[in-house]
Amino acid sequence: MGTRRDDVLKTMDLEEPEHVPIFESHIDPPHMETLMFPERFWSPEDRPASERVELLKHNAEILVRCYDRLGFFIVRVNVALNPPLGWSAKILSKEEAGRLSRETGLKYTLGTFIDEWGRGTVYDHRCRKWVQQYGTLTSMDEWERWAENFPDPFAEGRDLDAKIVMRLAEERGMATFGVLRSPFATLFEAFPIEIYYRLQLEHPDFIKRAVKAYTDYNCSIIRLYGELGCDLVVSSGDLAHRDGPHMSPRIFNEIYFPEKRRQVEAAHEVGMKYVKHSDGDVRLLLDGLVNVARVDGVHSLDPSAGVDIGEVKEMYGDKIFLMGNVAVDSLALKTEEEVVAETKECIKKAAPGGGFVLSSSNSWYTHCKLRNCLAMVRTGMENGRGST
């Protein structure tokens, strides 16, 4: 009998594994603590900044053991979005928050934390994680000034917890995925979205240059994931919303997907597969993702936005593997029985012939009912074995 990692590798090669792999890209700390009780997932408020290294190491251990306990096949490694050692966040002062609010009409608050990428984030005490608020750059000039100190992929400390996750995952026969943020998302999150859209429409050359810079960063990070021994990378950041893509597929095909292809090629050079995640209705973008960007897999396939995994399997199942798509809204709002039925349907449509990883259509966030999440996993375990 092979390991869980073997099943993942077969799946990514579009072969039928012994068992359909199951995974989640993220679980919010409150759920993780319930699952690992009495152990605690440390939050920034639990440990002073001077103990960040200990915090990262502690949480890395809990993460892998939690994923292992759940029977997941793949665990997350984060180098791309970890700030380096010694980096300290800029916190908006009342005056700065006021200026930004006046300029953009958005609600910036005292204490908004600006991350390494110029994105405003706030700490959500209920979910115990940093969530994006709004971008804090308001013009091309501001971006240029910010880019003078463009984040260094090789900066010391980004991979502090990565080696721990890799070692623990290897001991357990689990596969590992490296986290990336897509250049499209990183760029539009750095600006209030209207400003970003105006730049896209009126200054496409600036956008191209910026996307290239983010892509260069990602390519370096991909090589680091390769050196660590990761099996795949998952590029987060939504390209679509419930009604469809943010922008015309033509713009994605001309500007973003050729740069994505560079990342896919970088992943292939170090023996990894490349997966693009997106919530929303991505159907108009799938052709570009498959034929222009040439990704190996797609994650989420948001059923709440109308994406039918069976239809995607029929159209692209011979070219890409699919990861999804039990609706996160179902995990939050429906009954256990309904989630079981939805999971079975998902397996029935997407698992035959291989090339399918079972997961929710986003992640297990705090508002999801944990018993529904566990029902999804249990159903996957019971129904994902052998030829399905």
Place this chain on the structure above:
Amino acid sequence: MNELEELTRAVVDCMPLEKTKEIVIKALKGGAKPLEIIEAVSKGLDRVGEMYENGEYFLMELTLAGSTASEVMSMIKPRLKRDATPMRGKVVIGTVLGDFHYIGKDIVIAMLGSAGFEVTNLGVDVPTERFIAAVKEVKPDVLAMSGLLTIVVDEMKNVVDGLKKEGLRDSVRVMIGGRAVSHEYAEQIGADAFGANAIDAVRLTKRWVGGD
């Protein structure tokens, strides 16, 4: 093409804001009435809405058209007040507590504004009490709530329940919108309707208030 037609075209083509503002100034100098300006913008937004629904335009164009409309509305607002131009109806709108998303809400505001409605924007992360207080103070025809995260849907129910508790529910139509909610959810919590997108939201408001 006269200035008003030019303005409609500027909205449809998502022209740079400065250029659009120049057209508005030119139109006003040429004697256009504020209501004619609103009408021209509204025509443009209707066309953008059609193109969005037909799949020719995407969120980018819808957002930019909405932001252009907002800018134009703020340019002519003082004149509207001065001329005591009657508005079509009142709408109070906000994103519910725990949610900072604003794009959909702001597009709705821009489209309602250019359709002749007086809109009170409560912003994002709005607690129940603030919605209730605004309904008491503004006495709107429609209360619209937006929420993108599933985590906040209970907040919408809290607002509807709060309106009932305060005896205000029958005085106002309640519309909900955003990724997290649906027709079924609207029915479940006792809202009057779910607006699937900005175009739908404006359609509903016009039907309720504008007599369309």
